[in-house]
Amino acid sequence: MKITLFVLQIVVLIIIAPLVSGIIRKIKNNFRMRQGPGIFQPYFNIIKLFGKEEIVSEHTSWIFSFTPYIVLASLLTALMLVPGIFPGISLNHVGDFFALIFLLSLGRFFLALSGLDAGSSFGGMGSSREMFISALTEPAFFVAVFALCLGTGTTDLNVLSTEFSFNLSHLVAGAALFMVTIVETSRIPIDNQETHLELTMVHEAMILEYSGRSLALIELAAQIKQIIFFSLLSIVIFPVFQLTDFSMSSILVYSGIFISKILLISFVVAVIEVTVAKMRLFRVPDFTTFAFVLSGTALVLVVLGL
Numbered sequence: 001m002k003i004t005l006f007v008l009q010i011v012v013l014i015i016i017a018p019l020v021s022g023i024i025r026k027i028k029n030n031f032r033m034r035q036g037p038g039i040f041q042p043y044f045n046i047i048k049l050f051g052k053e054e055i056v057s058e059h060t061s062w063i064f065s066f067t068p069y070i071v072l073a074s075l076l077t078a079l080m081l082v083p084g085i086f087p088g089i090s091l092n093h094v095g096d097f098f099a100l101i102f103l104l105s106l107g108r109f110f111l112a113l114s115g116l117d118a119g120s121s122f123g124g125m126g127s128s129r130e131m132f133i134s135a136l137t138e139p140a141f142f143v144a145v146f147a148l149c150l151g152t153g154t155t156d157l158n159v160l161s162t163e164f165s166f167n168l169s170h171l172v173a174g175a176a177l178f179m180v181t182i183v184e185t186s187r188i189p190i191d192n193q194e195t196h197l198e199l200t201m202v203h204e205a206m207i208l209e210y211s212g213r214s215l216a217l218i219e220l221a222a223q224i225k226q227i228i229f230f231s232l233l234s235i236v237i238f239p240v241f242q243l244t245d246f247s248m249s250s251i252l253v254y255s256g257i258f259i260s261k262i263l264l265i266s267f268v269v270a271v272i273e274v275t276v277a278k279m280r281l282f283r284v285p286d287f288t289t290f291a292f293v294l295s296g297t298a299l300v301l302v303v304l305g306l
Contacts (some may be wrong), residue, residue: 001246009085013231014076017223018042020230020266027270043225046216054212060117067114069211075224082158084231086251090112095157098146104184104228107221108134115206118221126205129281133190133202136288139181143295144176150237151302160235169301172230172294174237179291181229186222187269189279203215227262234261247297 022039056065081100108130108148115127129145149155151169184188186203195201201208238261279287 003298005086005251006008006247009058010080013079013084013227015262015286016262017227018220020044021223023263024266024270024273027267028274028278031274033271037234039245042219043096046220049211049216052212054214056214057118057209059119060209061292063110064114064117064209065214067110067117067135068214068221070110072221072224073218074103074107075221075228079224081157082228082231083160083235084227085255087235087254089157097149097157097160098155100157101141101145104225105134105138106226111206112177120209122205122208126202129202131207132281133183133284133288136285137180137291140176140288140291140295141180141184143292143299144173144180147173147295147298147302150299157235162220167301168306169298170236172301173298174233176291176294177233177236179231179235179287179294182269182272183288183291184229185269188273189276190284192278201294230262230265231258233265240266270303 016246019039019042021042022037025273026036027040078100081096081103112127112130115123115130117123147169148160151167151173152160181187191202191204193204195204203222207215210218221305
């Protein structure tokens with residue numbers, strides 16, 4: 001039964017990953033009093049890209065061609081480690097928080113390499129900006145994770161997800177992780193997924209040379225990365241008890257709880273995007289420094305037992 005639920009959880013998370021992007025976009029359009037595309041538009045975009053011809057520059061190497069598959073594979077593996085709909089059902093003793101960080105970094109590393117590989121000015125600019133921002137973000141991510149692991153006494157994500165705790169250190173670490181999520185998912189005020197302006201592009205600049213199936217894979221990988229971070233936030237800020245009763249009613253209740261948490265996080269992200277302007281690049285260190293301070297505060301609170 002656990003294996004069935006684990007497979008079901010992975011399949012559902014992959015399926016709803018584009019839907020979360022569509023919901024965020026729809027909420028933003030409603031705040032702006034615009035009609036906009038429907039919540040299923042990300043699915044149509046991916047299907048359309050799979051049907052389009054792929055054009056690859058003759059100056060690129062194997063890195064450019066293989067990067068979409070490496071990025072998607074690393075994020076799919078990371079998705080298997082993250083407790084999602086059913087707490088305590090993910091792979092036990094296979095990977096922990098640090099394995100998750102490694103897999104996320106692996107995808108970013110190859111994406112930055114592919115941006116440089118094409119030899120275009122936009123790709124190089126996007127890769128350098130991505131590495132600059134990630135170097136500022138990772139300390140906050142690591143310290144927040146360390147605080148959570150120190151508080152629970154383990155790096156196992158399953159234990160973390162099922163520890164029903166609302167102590168102060170958890171909430172502060174969750175706030176730091178939320179700021180890290182904003183950066184990692186290329187959201188305003190750090191990045192803007194809806195623009196292709198030279199002054200504002202970060203993630204979009206790296207993938208500007210991609211088209212067709214490769215671009216579809218990268219877009220899907222970005223949406224899976226988003227659902228990974230949203231799931232992490234949901235288990236850190238709103239932990240629930242482990243699923244031990246495998247009845248249909250319990251499965252439906254846990255599914256409803258998870259969907260509610262994801263919708264709440266999506267709503268908060270959408271509200272931030274319509275109320276806050278994008279930061280200039282030289283202001284990003286201020287944002288990441290504040291996230292690091294929150295992470296350090298969470299660590300101190302754990303030591304103090306709060």
